[in-house]
Every structure is written in C-alpha cells, then in structure tokens.
Amino acid sequence: MHPTGSEALSPPPRQRNRRIDLLRGVAILLVLFHHFCIAYPLNHSSLAMLLTPDGVRAVARNGNYGVTLFFVISGFLITGNALARWGSLAALDARSFYAFRIARIVPCLLLLLCVVNALALAGLPIFATHIPGMSPLAAMIRANLAALTFSTNVFIAHHGWTNYALGVLWSLSVEEVFYITFPFVALLLRRLPFLLVFWALIALIGPFYRMAHQNDESGFLFAYFASFDGIAIGCIAAVLASRWQLNEQLARILQPVVLAGMITLYLYRSIGGTNIWGVSAMALGTALLLIASVPHAEGRFISHVRLLRTVEWTGRLSYELYLFHLIILGLLRTILPASTISATGPDRLMMLAVFFAASCGVSSLIGRFFAEPLNQTLRARLKRAATKNGN
Template sequence: MASQLSETPPVTPGLRNRRIDLLRGIAILLVLFHHFCIAYPLGHSALAAALTPEGVRAVARNGNYGVTLFFVISGFLITSNALARWGSLAAIQARVFYSFRIARIVPCLLLLLVLVNGLALAGVPIFATHIPGVSPLAAMLRANLAALTFSTNIFIAHYGWANYALGVLWSLSVEEVFYLTFPLVALTLRRQPLIMLFWGLIALVGPFYRMAHQDDEAGFLFAYLASFDGIAIGCMAAGLATRWRLDGLIGRLLQPTVLLGMATLYLWRSIGATNIWGVSAMALGTAVLLIASAHHENGPLATRSRLLRGLEWTGRLSYELYLFHLIILGLLRTLLPPATVPATGFERLALLAVFFIGSGLLASAISRTFSEPLNRILRQRLNQLGKPSSPCGISPEQPRP
C-alpha cells in the first residue's frame, strides 16, 4: 500500500535521517549559490557556456525557495521531536521546549554578532550597518537589537539591507517568532486535530498575505505571515507522518513526480512572479518528501556515493553555513571587488569554489569547536529539567533528541 497506519514517531530521536540531511544540503547550496551570484553574476562565465546564461540565472535567482525548504524541514523536525519527547503535543513542557531552542539557536547567533561587529569596528566597510542620518554605532546597535529580538525582517522592511552579513537573520526571526507560539498553541488547543486545524489556517493565510503585498518585496518574502505557512506545513507533515507512511509502488512513483514538479517550479520563473502560490506549492512538495523519508532506514554509509555523502555533510552543517557564509563572501568582496574579477572565463567559477570551500571550512570549525559542544553541554544541564523530580516531569525513559 502507498500509505498505511503507523503510530511510530516520524523521526528517531538522537539519530540523523540522511534523506532529510540531503534535502537540507540541497537547500543550503541553493541559498549560497544565489548569494554568490548576486555579488559575482555568472551569466557570462564558463558555466554559462554549458547551461546558457538563462539557465544560470534560472538556478541562481530563486535561492529564497531554499529558505522555504528550510522552513518546512524545521517545522517537521521540531514537531517530530516534540512528539517523540512528550508523546503528544498536549503534554509539551514549554520551559524545556524554549530552553532547547535557546541552546541550539543563541550561541551561534551571538557568535555571528561578535564577528560582524568586530569586523565593522576593525574598519571593514561591508560589515558596517548603514542607515542614512544615523551614526555607525547607533546603526550597529539597532541592527543588533533587531537580531536579538527576532525582528530582523522588520528591520529590513524599514531600512533595507542596511547590514550585509546580518540580512540572513530575517529567516531566523520568522522561525523563532513562530516557535514562541508553538507550546502556547499546543497547550491551549491540546487536541491534535485542533492544533492541526490551527496550523492549516496559518498555511492558508500565507498565499493571501503574499497576494496583498505584491508591491512590497519585504512584505511578500520576509514578513512573518508571508513565511509562517512553510513552517506550519512542516508541522502538519510531522503529525501526518506519525500515522501514515508513503511506501510501496505509489510512494516510489510519487517522490520523483514531486521532485520534478518542484524543480520545474524553481526554474520556471522568478520567485517574484510565482511567490503567491509557488511558496505554498514548494512547501507542500517538501512536506511530501519528508513524510516519505520519515521512516526511511539509513543504509551503510560506505554504500552511498561521495556526492550524496557530501550533500548530507553540507546538510548537517546547514545552520552554521546559513549564518556564517556571508562572512566569507563579504571578505571576498572586500579583497576582490566584483568589478576586478573578469565576468567571462573561469575566474568567477574558481572564486565560487573558494567561497564554497571557505564557507564549509568555517561552518565545520564552528560546529566542531563551538556550537555542537556548547549545545551538548547546555542540553545536558537542561535535561535536568526533565527528570521526574523536577516540575517538568518528563519520564527518563522518554527519548530526547
């Protein structure tokens, strides 16, 4: 059967799902390629000889759809982990939920602010915050305040891309504001069908909000209500994955069909022309792939190609890559201004390789030496909140990702 009843959690706590990491890897590479091509357009490079200039632009222009994939994956994993940890959303412990979000999100966020502020104070112009009529220090403080209060998307709506390297925080702002409501919705509605209905309404609001803000890029791309639908669809997908599995012949046919549809939408037109229902369609396609991947058993690592392993490795580092890749790109733009790099030939392709490798090395170093060790330490301490003797009352037998 293509779908069958199953009460098992959609993810296994503590274990990575390689198919989900693969999706993450594709998403973050789309974002990185998009940002690189804004700085160093490749429409006349050697790559254009193979893909044509229109082909290069088609791949490069829609990196924001990579963020849509991230939103859906995030909602799926947050909900899956909550179900695995507490058994039902009605039993969620808000204090533990928020503590774990802080442990994962805040250390890297603070490190990014330290690096960007340090480079700005060292006199590297691209990392400074530029707001007309506002002193550099006051502008920096405003950008930092927006980052720490998860309102960078609102900051961008008011001031534009005033800080190059902190612009990526718009999506973190969307995610974390959504997750501020996550336990509150679960504890208020309690019954999973009602919670799913609420998320369904949020998903329905998205395209109509984007439709009403077509004359405002910050409104149809970066606003909370323009982006919440992707996260909500991911949350609903996790709920469905606890009961339904996509396997058998229909499941095997459905996945390549969905992938083909998503690729066609991505390449067809720019997100500015397709965002109203395109974001919803991309999110729904991602949700189908996640449900199909939820109960997938990972095969031996040695049987997988180097390309797949490389994409999965990239996916595991996606958070660090997303936050810090503009540090590398900003430094490249400072050392090698785009006007000095020939637009034809292989020079920009070589620079693209340097950008990917440099971003990967920086993200890997941060993950190994800072974010993951600190995340483990914080979670080990925060797990004490979940012991039966604590007010949170999580059973020690319950898995904690």
C-alpha cells in the same frame, strides 16, 4: 504521563534522517549559489560548459525557495521531535522546549553578532550597518537588537538591507517567532485535530498575505505571515508522518513526480512572479518528500554516491553555513571586488569553489568546536537543573 525533570530533557528516540539532511544540503547550496551570483554574476563564458546564461540565472535567482525548504523541514523536525519526546503535543513541556531552542540557536547567533560587530569596528565597510541619519554605532545597536529580538525581517522592511552579513537573520526571525508561540498553541488547543486546523489556517493565510503585498518585496518574501505557512505545513506533515506511513510503491512513484514539479517551478520564473502560490506549492512538495523519507531514514543509496554524501554533509552544517557564509563572501568581496575579477574567464568559477570550500570549512569548525559542544553543555546543565528541581 507528562515528562518532567530529566525525562523532559532527554533526547528523543529518533535516528538522524539522512534523506532530510540531503534535502537540507540542497536547500543551503541553492542559497549559497544565489548569494554568490549576486556578488559575482556568472555569465555565459564562465559557465559555458555547464549552463547557458539563462540556466545560470534560473538556478541563481530563486535561492529564497531554498529558505522555503528550510521552513518546512524545520516545522517537520520540531513537531516530530516534540511528539517523539513527549508522546503528544498536549504533554509538551514549554520550559524544556525553549531550553532546547536556546541551546541550539543562541550560541551561533551570538557568535555571528560578535564577529560582524568586530569586523565593522575594524573598519570593513561591508560589515557596518548603514542607516541614513543615524550614527554607525547607533545603527549597529539597532541591528543587534533586531537580531536578538527576532525582528530582523521587520528591521529590513523599515530600513532596507542595511547590514550585509546580518540580512540572513530575517528567516531566523520568522522561525523563532513561530516557535515562541508553538508551546502556547500546543498546550491551549491540546487536541491534534484542533492543532491541524490551526496550522491549516496559517498555511492558507500565507498565499493571500503574499497576494496582498506584491508591490513590497519585504512583504511577500520576508514578513512573518508570508513565511509562516511553510513552517505550518511542515508541522502538519510531521503529524501525518507519525500516524500514517506512505505505501512504498506509491512513494516510489510519487517522489520523482514531486521532485520534477518542484524543479520545474523553481526554474520556470523568478520567485517574484510565482511566490503567491509557488511558495505554497514548494512547501507542499517538500512536505510530501519528508513524509516519504520517514520509512527510509537510513538513506542507503546516499552511501554509494560521493556527491550525495557531500550534499548530505552540507545539510548537517546548514545552520552554521546559513549564518556565516555571508561573512566569507563579504571578506572575499572586500579583498577581491567583482570589478577586479574577469567576467569572461574561469576566475569567477574559481571564486565560487573558494567560497564554497571556505564557507564549509569555517562552518564545520564552528559546528564541531563551538556550536555542538555548547549545545551539549547547555543541555547537560539544564538536565542537571531539572533533576535537582525534581528532587
């Protein structure tokens, strides 16, 4: 039966998957480390007891693969939640689907724009939008419009990295354009075999699109069709997980093999040299880990290791962390430019710790006192409106 009214806005009957949060935590920490090392390069002296210079570069340079993990997880959760909520994708309620996305995504996006605009107007150059031949105000308006229309990746392709803190919105643009079309595709194709073929075609387009744009970073990393394949693979994985449970013994063998392969790919070369099929391989590896995680959503082993619990916690904050960490890093760069921080002592390691702690602290406050309350309030109002309309 097609759910309407309050049924369509009721939460899906799924418990939070701790293993997925752990995987999201790994992804966001890779992104944070990548961005920190761009701002404050870490050399041999500062990490002598942890990693060699080549090791630091290998970990830091491929933070964009962390975004690939996010894309797959996003497609997996969105599709899995839709199946749990409506029973089948053919019964998906488009209005409710968009309402859920707006309630979760828009409040933090608007807050980010307000904060970045305020810091720019306060005279902090790193938060201003710089487009040659355009006034700062006009450039700011253009950057805001790109963010609100989910075209920041296109904006970057045309104008470059014109706004430091808003650059992260390229991936949100990719996701939301994919999800704008998600209900139309689901309701048009209706049958799962047709949907699986459609998503498989999107997944296949990805590496060939990247291959055709190797001389253009915005083309092979940030374009819609260069990134849609990760989300599509996540959607396919969710359908498979809903209909097929991986054998436990096979999962125990498969997971470490998949992890070893993903780690090897991550460390092997820069994403600039491996992205064509590397993004596809990383996405497929993530999908296998997600499928294997479904029967073990409770993640009992995580409870016994404090480090894993911490990483899991950052995974729960991954959206807020992703949006707001460059504000923290931009403020640090304004107060303590890299040129004033010794490149040979422990100072930059201390800065890294401060950056992680401040980013997590601010994101936790935003999530607890702003994002989640607004999310719940918006959903409650939508539920009441749907119930009223149903009556």
